[in-house]
Amino acid sequence: MFNLKRNKNPKSSVNNDMLSKQRRYDSLVRALHADLFRYAYWLCGDKHIAEDITQETFLRAWKSLESLKDDKAAKAWLITILRRENARRFERKQFDYSDVEQSELEDNQSLSSDDKLEQHFIRRQISRLEVEYREPLILQVIGGFSGEEIADILELNRNTVMTRLFRARNQLKELLDNTQTRGRSNG
Incomplete structure (x- = not known):
């Protein structure tokens, strides 16, 4: 029993x-x-x-x-x-990659066409960054991770991550400024 x-x-x-x-x-x-x-x-x-x-x-x-x-x-x-x-x-x-336009994410359906265009533009500019700068930036912006968490995920030193984030933001700002300057001079 x-x-x-x-x-x-x-x-x-x-x-x-x-x-x-x-x-x-x-x-x-x-x-x-x-x-x-x-x-x-x-x-x-x-x-x-x-x-x-x-x-x-x-x-x-x-x-x-x-x-x-x-x-x-x-x-x-x-x-x-x-x-x-x-x-x-x-x-x-x-994989054989080419420069194909990215399709919209489903959660963008409620955005206006101007907002979608702006998001697409920013996404394209971010994709132009080198991977070593793009990945920490995406983890911070999309993932909401801190510098310490990004360092753990990417298996990097925290200072390296912070430097890459700084450079990524500066490069992105340059890309956005250059594009807006060209847009004004063409228009």
Whole structure:
């Protein structure tokens, strides 16, 4: 009789553990899916690839959810997984890139056409930055990460990240100023 009770408890415990893991995972997906997709889109510039990368990120997160000790670090943890997943696609296949216009993100549907045009323009200017400057800037602006968090994600020194952010903002400002100056002289 003692053995029967002993066998029921582990089964019940396993079910509770699985339910707890599923709830934790579901809350991560609900809370961070949009941010991860937005970042993936910035990385690859293609909505369908961004969806695939985001899905693969959450699949990997499910498999190693027990390694996430602090839920406050979940966003940075998932961004790191996403960056690695993005890098894996280049290991698997070489893509032929061309200068194709980026499609609009779904959450831009409520914007006016002027706002969409301005966003598209800024997005194009950011995409002209070198990756070493663009990536920290996107993590800060889109991801909302601090310099320290960006340093952890990119595995860089915090001072290096802060320098890159400073240079990225200055380069972006130059690009925007030069474009506006050319626009005025042409108009």
